[in-house]
Amino acid sequence: MRKEYDKMDIGLLHLENKKVILKLIKHENEISRSAIAKKSGLTPPTITRIVNDLILNDKLVERLGLGDSSGGRPPLIVKFKNTSNHVIGIDLGATYIRGCLVDLNANFISEIQVPTELEKGFESIVEKIVAIVAKLRKRKGPDEKIWGIGIGVAGLVNSETGIIESSPDFGWSNIDLRKELDKRLDLPFFYDNSTRLMALGELKMGIRENQKNFVVINIGYGIASGIVAEGNLLKGYNGFAGEFGHISVDPDSDVQCKCGMYGCLEALASGHRIASLGIQELENNRSEMLKELSGGNKDLITAELVANAALKGDKTSLEIFDKIAEYLCKGIGVIANLLNPETVYIGGGISLNEGLLFKLIEEKKKKYLLQSNLKVQILPATHGDQATSIGAVALILNKIMNLELR
Amino acid sequence: MRKEYDKMDIGLLHLENKKVILKLIKHENEISRSAIAKKSGLTPPTITRIVNDLILNDKLVERLGLGDSSGGRPPLIVKFKNTSNHVIGIDLGATYIRGCLVDLNANFISEIQVPTELEKGFESIVEKIVAIVAKLRKRKGPDEKIWGIGIGVAGLVNSETGIIESSPDFGWSNIDLRKELDKRLDLPFFYDNSTRLMALGELKMGIRENQKNFVVINIGYGIASGIVAEGNLLKGYNGFAGEFGHISVDPDSDVQCKCGMYGCLEALASGHRIASLGIQELENNRSEMLKELSGGNKDLITAELVANAALKGDKTSLEIFDKIAEYLCKGIGVIANLLNPETVYIGGGISLNEGLLFKLIEEKKKKYLLQSNLKVQILPATHGDQATSIGAVALILNKIMNLELR
DNA sequence: TTTTTAAATATATTAAAATAACTTTCATAA
DNA sequence: TTATGAAAGTTATTTTAATATATTTAAAAA
Helix, strand or coil, X not given: CCCCCCCCCHHHHXXXXXXXXXXXXXXXXXXXXHHHHXXXXXXXXXXXXXXXXXXXXXXXXXXXXXXXXXXXXXXXXEEECCCCEEEEEEEECCCEEEEEEEECCCCEEXXXXXXXXXXHCHHHHHHHHHHHHHHHHHCCCCXXXXXXXXXXXXXXXXXXXXXXXXXXXXXEEEECHHHHHHHXXXXXXXXXXXXXXXXXXXXXXXXXXXXXXXXXXXXXXXXXXXXXXXXXXXXXXXXXXXXXXXXXXXXCCCCECCCCCXXXXXXXXXXXXXXXXXXXHHHCCCCHHHHHHHCCCHHHCCHHHXXXXXXXXXXHHHHHHHHHHHHHHHHHHXXXXXXCCCEEXXXXXXXXXXXXXXXXXXXXXXXXXXXXXXXXXXXXXXXXXXXXXXXHHHHHHHHHHCCCCC | CCCCCCCCCHHHHHHHHHHHHHHHHHHHCEEEHHHHHHHXXXXXXXXXXXXXXXXXXXXXXXXXXXXXXXXXXXXXXXXXXXXXXXEEEEEECCCEEEEXXXXXXXXEEEEEEXXXXXXXXXXXXXXHHHHHHHHHHHCCCCCCEEEEEEEEECCEECCCCCCEEEEXXXXXXXXXXXXXXXXXXXXXXXEEEHHHHHHHHHHHHCCCCCCCXXXXXXXXXXXXXXXXXXXXXXXXXXCCCXXXXXXXXXXXXXXXXCCCCECXXXXXXXXXXXXXXHHHHHXXXXXXXXXXXXXXXXXXXXXXXXXXXXXXXXXXHHHHHHHXXXXXXXXXXXXXXXXXXXXXXXXXXXXXXXXXXXXXXXXXXXXXXXXXXXXXXEEECCCHHHHHHHHHHHHHHHHHHCCCCC
C-alpha cells in the first residue's frame, strides 16, 4: 500500500485503472468494452489493452461472445471468470474446523468439517488445517487455480504481525500461526478474527452492495461484533474494536462475567447463559418440556435445546428468550445510537432458530433506540453458519480484486 | 472526488503528487527540495516544478533561504506559508456565536463573540454571521488571503444536502443555511455538526498527529460525541453517528430524557443535570457553600457554580461530581470496549474545571473498562472552548490541503 | 587552488492514456 | 438488394507528467 507521503507514479495509475476495469467487470458480470468506457471514463484503446491483459495474464476475465447490436457492430462481451478461479476459506472454531472451496462468486464447490479436539494441542490443529487444505486442493479441476487461503480465527489477531495475541476459546496467547503455517502451506494465506471476518463477508459478499455502515453481532458461547463504519472494517487502536460482549447492560446484575466485570452483555445473553438459565429452570422443576427434551439430564441442556423448547411453545423457555432479547436489545440500542448503522446483522448459533429472537427484538426495540434510529434493520447474518468461512473467502477475494495476489 | 468506478488519469496523478508535496512541506514546516525527494520518492526535477507551482500560483509555500551545507551545495529551504493565508472559523451555538480569524497553523489573529439571541429568529442569526465575517475580513492585511469559512452548528447537518435537519438547541428543523448564506457571503463556506467538528479539529490539528482511533465527548447542556475510527470521521447511515448522550447508563433510573427514554447519559450527566442536582441540594439545604455562592437564589445555580463549590471543597457538590463522573465512566466504558480508541477527549464547558472530573474518572475507570482497554487515555479536548472554532477551521484547512479550494 | 560532494536545474527519454483516424459489422431505409 | 450510418473496436500518433541523465551551482575538504 501507498503510504501517507508516498508519491503516485504512472505504474500505480495503471494499476488503479486496471482495478477499476476488473471491479466493473465483476460488478456487472457481463459487459462490453464500450460499456466499460462509458462507466469508467477510460477510452476504448486503453480498455482493449487492459482487458486483454486481464484475459491473457491474470486470467480473471474471459471472452463470452457477441452481444446484441443496437445499430452497429455488435459488442464483444467479456465476463468475470469466476469458475476455474477458486479460494479456500477456513473457519477455525473451538469445536469444529470447517474448510470450504468456493469460486470467486462464493459458490461452494466442496466443504469439509472436522472436530477441533482442542486437547490435542496447537500442533495438531495446524496439522488439521494443512490436511483440510490438501483435501480441498484435490477437489479442483486440472486447469483451475486456487488463489489463496483465508482463515477466520476465534481470537484476537494482531493484523500487523499476524500474532494471535489471545484467544479465550483456544486458551492461546501470543501464538504465531503465520510462522507455523508458512512452513506447511505453499499457497498465500491470511487470517483475521472470525467475527471481524463475518463483517467483511457481509461488506464484500453480503446481500446488499454498498452498505457502508453496519454491525455484525456474533452470538455463540460468547458475544462479539464486527463493525463497518464509513465502509471501513474497524480494528481499533490495539485491534480490540468490537468487544460488544463487554458493554454493561445491567450494572446492578450479580452475574459476573469472565472478564471480571458485572452485567456484561456476554454474561447475560450468550449461548452459555441461555443454557445455564435452562438448567436453572430444570432444577427448579419449572418446565415439563425441558425435562422431557433433556430426559432430566442437565448436562444435555444447551442453548439449542432451550430454543427448541421455546419454539414448541414452552412458556418457561420463552421467558428465557424474552429476557435474553431484552438484554440484546439494550446492547443493540447502544450500538445503534452511537454508530447509526443502516443494518444490524445477528449471526452465530443463536440466530439460526427461525426468527424467534428477531420477533422479540423487533417488539422491544422501541424502548432502547432513538426515534431517529428506529429505521435500522435487524436481520440474520446473510451467510448463516457459513458466515465466517465466507468472510475468510472475502479476505482473499478482496486481495484478488486489488490485484495484490498473482 | 473520484467515484468507485471512475478512472484515474494523469491529471489526478499530478494532483496527488502535488498534494503529497504540499502535505510534506506543511508537516515538516521547513524542508529542502532534496529532502522532499527522499521522503516522497519523487525525483528532484518533478519537485522543483511542483514546488514552484505551489509558490507562484497557489501561494501556499514560500522560499525561506539557504540551509546548512553538509559538504556540498547548501539546500534551498522552502516553508509552508501559514501567515498571509487565513481561514475564518465560526462556532454557532445557542447562547453565543463566536468567530475567529486564524492563520493556517491555527494561530488566532482575531476573535469576535456576540450573543445568539435565539428569540430574534433565523434571519437575525444569518445576519450576525455575515456581520462577524465582514468584521473579521477587515482585520487581515492587504496582501493576505482568506481561503474560506468553516462553521460548526449545534445540530444535525446532512452533509450531502447542507440541510440542517434538526437542531434541538435552536429549535430548527429542515433549515437550508447554505441557501441563505450563499446569497450573503462571497467566500467559500462549509459547515457541519459542532461536536463532529471538534473531532475533526482533534484529528487534523490536535496535539498528536496520526491518531486514527479516538472519540471526542462534548459535555455542555447536552452530551454528544464525535468519533474517529481508522482515521475516518464517522457520520453514520443518516448522519446521526455519535449520539453518545442517548446510550443508557442506568436502565432503572426514573429520570426521563428529552428523547423520551429513561437513563440516558445526557439526562444523568450533562451540565443541565449538574445544575438541577445543585438546585435540589440547595432546596434541601444540604450545602452552605452553594447557598453562599448563589445567595440562596436557585436561578443562579449553574454547572459552573457547582464546579466552583466542589473545587472549594464543598462536600455536597463533590458528591454531585462524583455521581456525574460515575455515569460518564460507564459511558466511556461502553465506547472504549466497543471501539478500542487510543484516546477519549472530553470537551465542552464541563471539561474546563481544572481536572476535577478527570481525577474522578481516572479513579473509577477500572470498574467499567476491560483490562485490555485500560490503557486508553482520557484527556481534555486540546483546544478547550475553542474546539469547535478550530474544528471549523480544520474543515477548511482540509480542503486547502487537498487542493479543493483556490 | 583544486577536488569532491550535494543541491538544484535543464534537457532528453519513457510510460501510459488520450486523440484521431480507420476498420469491422450490423440495423435501417432507400 | 444495396447504400448509409452508427456503434464497437483497433491502429497510429500525440500529449502529459514523470524519470533518467547531464549540467550547473555552491560550499566543504584536500
